[in-house]
Structure formats: C-alpha cells, structure tokens
Amino acid sequence: MRHSELSESEAAAAKQKNIDDWLPITSSRDAKWWYSAFHNVTAMVGAGVLSLPYAMSNLGWGPGVTIMIMSWVITLYTLWQMVEMHEMVPGKRFDRYHELGQHAFGEKLGLWIVVPQQLVVEVGVDIVYMVTGGKSLKKVHDLLCKDCKDIRLTFWIMIFASIHFVLAHLPNFNSISGVSLAAAVMSLTYSTVAWTASVHKGVQPDVDYSYRASTETGKVFNFLNALGDVAFAYAGHNVVLEIQATIPSTPETPSKIPMWRGVVVAYIVVAICYLPVAFIGYWMFGNAVDDNILITLEKPTWLIAAANLFVVIHVIGSYQIYAMPVFDMLETFLVKKMGFNPSFKLRFITRTLYVAFTMFIGICIPFFGGLLGFFGGFAFAPTTYYLPCIMWLAIKKPKRFGLSWTVNWFCIIVGVLLTIISPIGGLRTIIVSAKNYTFFS
Template identity: 35%
Template sequence: MKSEVALLQYSDASLKPPLSPLFIHNDPSSNIEDHPSLSNLNITQQQEQVQQFLKDDWLPITESRNGNAYYAAFHILNSNIGFQLLMLPPAFLTLGWAWASVCLLSAFVWQLYTIFLLVKLHESVPGIRHSRYLFLAITAFGKRLGKVATLFPVIYLSGGTCVMLIITGGGTMKLLFNTLCENKFNAHSLSGAQWFLVFTCVAILIAQLPNLNSMAAISFIGAVTAISYCTLFWTLSVKKGKASGLSYTTSLSKDHSAVAKITDILNAIGTIVLAFRGHNVLLEIQGTLPSNLKETSKETMRRGVTISYILIAMCIFPLAIIGFWAYGNQIHGGLLTAFPLFHRHQITKFSMGAIYVLIIIHCLSSYQVYAMLVFDNLEIKYTSIKNKRCPRLMRTCFRVLFGGLTLFIAVTFPFLPSLSTLLGGMTLVPITYAYPCFMWLAINKPCAKGVVWWFNFALGCLGLLLAALLVVAAVRTLAITGLKANFFKP
C-alpha cells in the first residue's frame, strides 16, 4: 500500500533550515505521474522535489512510519504519566475536596480536548503531515510568530523535561541506595552529582536506538512501571489506612491577606494544570504512524489516545483523591516524601525499594521520548546543511553531547523543580491549553464568530490568561519565600 502522496501546492524548500518543516513522507516506489505537482516539472526539478520529500526518511521521528495504535498508546503513557502526579494531594489540601476535584476534572477534559484538536491538525489537509509541533505552529501563525510563540516552550519541554528526569531519577537512585543499605555505607555512598551521572549514562546508552518506533518496547516498559508505581502508592495507602489526627480543612489561613490567598490558590491550580503534559510530543508520536489518502493516521491515533487516557485517568484520579484522604493536612512535599515518612514501620525495605526501582525505570524510559525530539532537531540541522543522512557516528555523538549537556544543567541547577510552576506557566500551559485552539482556528477557519469559533477563541484566551496568572503567582511566591539556589550541590 502506498504511503502519503507528495504535497500538491506547497514546497518546504521555501523555509530556511533548520526550521524547514519536513511534512511529507514520499514513497520512492510511487510514480511521478501520481503527483500532479511533480509531473508538470522537468526531470531535474522532479528529482530535486523528490529528494526534498525523502529527507523525512533520514530523521529519527519519521524514519520509521510503521507504528500502530498500541505503539502510540505506549509512547503517550510513557511521556504523560510522571512524577508530577505525586504532587496532586498537596493541591487538594489548599483547594479543598470540592474545588480541587472540579479543577482536576476540568483540566483533564480541557487538555484531552486540545489533544484531539492536535490529532486532527496533524493531517488537516490531505497529503500534508505536520509531524512536529513547531512546524504546525509555523503553518498556523506564520514563520516569525510561530517561532516566537513556540520555539522556547518546545525546546524547554523537550530538553528541560530531560533535565527534570535526571534530577528525579538520580535523586530516587540515592533514596534507593539509602533504603536498601539502611545508611550503613554512607561513607562510601555516591554524591548527588554522581548519582545524576549514573542515571545519565544509563539513559544515553538506551538512547542509541535509532528512531522513535524502535523505542516502542522501552515506552511499553515505561508505561507499565508508571502505572505500577501510581497504583502501588494509592492501593498501599488504602491498605495501611489513614494517618492519625488528620484534618481535611483547607490550608488557606484566615490571617493571610487576600493577595496571599489568591497566590496560594493559583499555585495549587498550577500544580493540577501542570500534572498533564506530553502535548509537545503528540504530533511526533502521530508522525510515526502510517498514512495515505484513503486511511489517514487520525483514526489510529485516536484509538491510541483513547486507550492511553483511560489508563491515565485510572492513575490520576485515585492517586490525587486517595492520597489526600490518607494523609490530609499532614502531607508535605508530595507522596514520594509522605508515603515513606508515614509508613516507614509498616512497609518493608523490599516494597519501598520496588517502588523506587519502578520510578527510576520510568524516568529512564520517559527520558527517551523527550530526548528523541532534540535528537530529531539536531539531525534536521545536519541534513539541511550536508544534504545527506546523518552518519551513525555523528548520530551517536549528538546523543552523547545532549546527555552531557542535560547532566551539566541538572548538576548546575538542582533546584529546578522549585521553579516548575514558573517555567510551566511560561511553556507547558500555552502549549497544552491555548495554542491548539488558536491553531485550529487559523488552519480550519470555521465560520467566523460562530459558536465553534467563539468556543475555541475563548478557550485559547483563557489558557493564555491562566499562563500569565501562574507566572505572576510563582514570581510572588519566590519573592516572598526565596529560592534555595544550591548551584552545583545536588
């Protein structure tokens, strides 16, 4: 079966590297006569156009397009479920049962809606595939505005997430060592930076797999481990019962000023909103699926999204609700801190160590999906300059270089998690909750000022407003509480 036909009235050669949107995957076995835009050109021009279309086959994201709904579900689960879910119970403490539940459900439905918008926009025009978020934004908003609006958020949500995974995974390795050894070998234990190095070395070793589809097994392992440790946290919390002397009264103090209360509420909403991630890798995941004019990738991707988000909902809602039920006003620092603190005499070292191992494996697996976007961008730059496939040695060098860079940033800024609300408000919130609505309006052009138009426009504006409020609240919190900037001391 033939793959996608070439783009009829568009040439990506008009955009300069390294941001040339390589939308089209063209099957060289197909005939020139099948492509009206190519049949009108001379032989030299036809060869140049086909060569340009074939560049997609050189890149890690679109090198293999033989994925399926299950592969897509594995990648989505692996990239979307993460350590940020363990911070949901403290948000419930600030907002209370009712409002926290409403906010969590609203955020879940909102980001799921924007996901389906992105799935539609991937192939909004027959024959054109937008396999990268940045290139879709350029198509929707224009070259300059698209880059200004999305370049930094996309870069941060790829590379920055890898740094956060090193900090979390390396820190969990240290906790695992201390748990299993009962602090008997502290004199010989590794420092925080050394644990980061161990984590990064393992992650880069796994990252030598050539493309995103080849990592389906890694994503499957990451999805299983993520679901497993989320399930263990809430099931063991139910089994061990509530902590004594709990209160479910909101942590908002009557003595605080109105501004302080609003800031606390916004920070709690930010924790809930930032629990959902992965929109920046969604188009790339869909880009690994086969497509042609008769059977596009939309239906396959919808099945993958549906499967994955049923499982994500089964992780998020019990974890948040039962976590707050079990620890109430005594939870501080999230479940990863509260769980071993309250149950240190009830949970065996093996059980706690198993949870830590699951978290480490998931961090290693999730690192691969986000890092693959950076590898893809590096190879886009190389192929644009050299006009040839990236050699295996150069590909390995790129990946080792990226691993070293993320390790350096993790060691230099080990306090990066404390800036998650500030950075998330600037990057994740617009990418997840606002831009898809505006891109859908710009590309699909629904009836102006109609119900659908107003709905998406209002939702996009609300997303931008939410992003601005979260940034302001985060800045105020940092100004009041200060920042423990432990540079080079993880």
C-alpha cells in the same frame, strides 16, 4: 535544458527523501495504534503525578476536584484537535508541531511561536527527569542500605545519565517503543502503589483539610503554584504530532483513526493514574502530605523502594520520548541549514552533547522542581491548553458564537489565565526556597 532541470529537481527530491528517511520523526511509519497509546501514557504521566496530592492540599477540595477534572477534559479536547489537524491538507502531513504552526501562522511566525515553547517544554522536562531519576535512585539506595556511606545526589544523577548516553542513540520513535511500553506499565504501577498504600495507611487521626499556608498571601501564592503543577501534569501535547507521524496513513484509513484510538486508551489510563492518587492521597493525609506522596508513605520499606525503582524506569522512557523531537530539530537544523551530511557520527556527537547538557544543568540546579510551577504555566499551558485552539480557529475558521468557536475561546481564556498566574506562584516558591539552595549539592 528541460531534461537537466528535471534531473536537478529529481535529485533534490531524492536528497530530501534520504534526509527524511534518516530523521528520527519521519524515518519509520509503521507504528500500530497501541504504540500511540503507550507513547502518550509515557509522555503524559510523569513523576508529576506524585505531587498531585500536594497540589490538592493547596487548592482545597472544591477547586481541586474541579481543576483536575476540567484539565482532563480540556486537554483531551485540544489533543483531539491536534490529531484532526495532522492531515487536514490532502496529501500532506504535519509531522511536527512547528509545521502545523507554520501552516496556521505563516512560515516565519509559526516557527517563532512554536519552537521556543516546544523546546522549553521538552528540554525542561528532560532536566527535571534527570534530577527525578537521580533522586529516586538515591532514595532506593538510602532505603535498602541504611548503614551505607551517603552518596551525593550529583553522582546519582550521573549514574542515571549514563543510561541515556546509551539509549539516546536509538534512531527513532519506533525503536524506543519497548522502552516506552515498560515506562507506561511502570507509571500505572507506581501510581497504583501510591494510592493503595495510602488507603492501607487509612485516614490519619489528626487529618486537616484546611489550606496548608497560615497567611492569606501564602494561601494565594500556593494556590497559583498548584495550578502550575496541574498544568505540568497534562503536558503530553508537545510530542503528539511527532508520535502520529510514525503511524502509516492511506486515504481509506487516515492516521487519525488509529492515533485517536490510542489517545483515548491513554487518557483512560491517565485518569486511572491521576485521579485516585490526587484525591485519595489528599483524603488520607490532608494538608500534611509531602510534595512527593511516596515520601509521606514511609512503610513498608520494600514497597516504597520498589515504587521509587518504578519511577526510575518510567523516567528513563519519558526522557527518551521528550528528547526525540529535540534530536529531530537539532538534526534537521544541522543537515538542512548547516549542510552537514546525515551520518552516524553527526548523530552520535549531537545526542551525546544533549544528554551531557541536561545532566550538567540537573547537577547544577537540583532544585529544579521549584521551577516546575514557573515553567508549568509559562510553556506548558500554551502548548497544551490553547495553542491548538488558536490554530484551529486560524485554520478551520468556525462560525462565530457557534459551539466550536465558543469552546475554543473558553479553552484559550482558561489557558491564558494559567499562563499569567501560575508562574507568579512558582517564582515565589523559588524565592522562598532560594535561602537554603546550594549549587552542585
């Protein structure tokens, strides 16, 4: 009797190991610390960086500078907490955001708190990137070929999606590290192009730093929307534990040491990308800046076309980084809950359908950018600004009114305010621009 029980549990353990070796997050654990650096840069520095000067024009100098720098500090702190919490139970690793959530809030509740928000963020970002990739390709075409026939955005989104129908079948995080490195280099490059080209143009003769909107309500709503844009710009936390899961760990050198080194490098790169673009772009153009700084800089044509091409390459990498945890969730669900066998066919169908879904939504609603402020506050602020703090308080239970306790509560309050007020601004932006929206444009 004892023997059969043992072999059954061994069989179950072996089956579990086979599944883990197949799932994209846990299948390879030989990443180096610099993988963490460029995965984090790719995840964090989205095309959102190009809208930061526009956000500044709605925030103004004082609040704008404060909010940009404060967000950088808060999100670095919450990221540090997540890296620390990855292995706080000896012998166990929280490879996924929701596993940490389940440890903090309990089996059922943890799933319900984390998974919906994480999915909104990851799928939302992927849809935005479908549109961004399509728009940037279209811009390159329009800039380089002035007399060509106009091609609808729909087709550009399809062309961009066709790349992902291939790349989506790379099995795990380590297999996309080359794509990710290219993307990280590109984000640095187009950020640098954006601010150096702005400096080259110089401060505009009629530059005006007053708020963009003329009415009081307009100013308030634009301010709220800009907060959502900033929250969206710092949204790399959704894939942090999943990235850390790919790093090997031993009692002597736990994974948090190389991971943290990578994160610090990534955050320095983020500062180099974000702050010059936001401040210099606003300084040169004031409130006349477009919601994408590359549009404001029309000349020289070849440089702007190149920058748009860099955006395309970057967005290809970012799409994959955010899609990987979604693939992991889908495949875990299908294999563990629905009882499918882990196979190439299952993976091929699942991932192809996911890419098709994001492409379809992107084509239907190409005004997804307006939804950013809305989603930015709604889902990005919790997972980035305060969910890690709540978990830290729940698990570590620091002393009341001690430093750790106070700092975490401060982050939670800032984050909750962001969650409540930035969707209001985003919603108004959607309503105002809904007058001239067309589906399938």
